[in-house]
Amino acid sequence: MSGRVEYEPASVKDLLAEMKDTAELLIDLSYSAVLHGSDDVAAEVLKLEERMDILQLRARMSLLLAARKPEDAETLAPVLGVVGAAEKISDAAGDIAKVVLDDIGVPDAIRAALPEAVESLVRAELDPSSEYADRTLLDVNLETETGVRVLAIRRGGDWILNPDRDTELRGGDVLLLRGAEEHIGGVYETVTGSAYEPPDVPEAGIDDLERAVDSVVTMKNMSELSVDLAYGAVLFDSTDLAAEVVELEAEVDALKSRFEAWTLRAASRVDDPVSLRGLVHIANSTEVISDAAVEISEGVLRGLDTHVVVQEAVEESDEVIVRETVEPGSGLDAATLGGRQVSTETGMTVIAVRRPDEGVDEWVVQPGPETEVAAGDVLLAKGTRASADRLRDLVSA
Secondary structure (H helix, E strand, C coil): CCCCCCCCCCCHHHHHHHHHHHHHHHHHHHHHHHHHCCHHHHHHHHHHHHHHHHHHHHHHHHHHHHCCCHHHHHHHHHHHHHHHHHHHHHHHHHHHHHHHHCCCCCCHHHHHHCCCCCCEEEEEECCCCCCCCCEEHHHHCHHHHHCCEEEEEEECCEEECCCCCCCEECCCCEEEEEECHHHHHHHHHHHHCCCCCCCCCCCCCCCCHHHHHHHHHHHHHHHHHHHHHHHHHHHCCCHHHHHHHHHHHHHHHHHHHHHHHHHHHHHCCCCCHHHHHHHHHHHHHHHHHHHHHHHHCHHHHCCCCCCHHHHHHHHHCCEEEEEEECCCCCCCCCEECCCCCHHHHHCCEEEEEEECCCCCCEEEECCCCCCEECCCCEEEEEEEHHHHHHHHHHHCC
16 A cells, blocks of 8 residues: 555544445455456455555544543444454455465366356456446446446546446446356456457366365355454444354354365375465465454454444444344244245345354355255344344244
């Protein structure tokens, strides 16, 4: 990061919200860069990391100005912890991106082993003469017509993290596009005016590479979930969500151990074991992200009072993340999420299911309509406060 960062009056809660969105996008882009072998996406991670550095500095400045008495220091300390943890997440995402940019060592054939459900992600610079230029996303109707989504837009040094229907696309914008491989090429060509060249897909060359790829995808999903839940725990002062972050951290640790064991075994079967060194970096960075998520929720876990800046964020936000346990005999006992039309009926999106076990709990991250749930399962869901009440009724006997 270069250049002087000066204090600018800003709402701490707005800064925290932007840091949350930035952290989640950093995680998504960094792992996607590895899975798709994309130097372009990895380079965008480092640019976004610079943005996070600026956000955390401004948040620290605002928090220091807000502390006027010892009571303020007590309630602001956990918020400073949130800022510091966000910086760790940003640095870890940058380290994952550097695995690609610095050719630290990842099998070239990862792309060949990608599950079909993993969509492509590409970076595309909008040509001023494109038919998309100077039009809003609503007018372009991109996702409906092609299934390709605009995840974020970089406009010079500024970022639009959650572009919506009213966001206007301008020539020179860098668009981060996600969608099915069969559709993303056509959109890329319309955006850039250049031919789309899909990356080469080499032969696997490593036995059981699919298991390693599945592990990377799972680490990506769990990292995103842990950060989402951690910020939810802080913003909604929820000890339930904070406890789930700790449970998830234990699962990530177990996943990291299994992944490292696979890497060491695979190293004995390849001609150049150094070619797998990047996988160890990814595993270590995943653990850093998971540990940072626990740090974010630490103030809630320790029962420290919530500062007014966080209370204001809770009061102004209609969105909540809730943790609900399916009761025996309820509408969701022995049912699928799709069969009970949970999203349609309640308006809540189930982002994870935890199935308690005597050993290691089973996690289903990003569950789909076919996901079965039963009594005792813990649902983590996101939506409005009114929707949360409807979900609560559905899981209750």
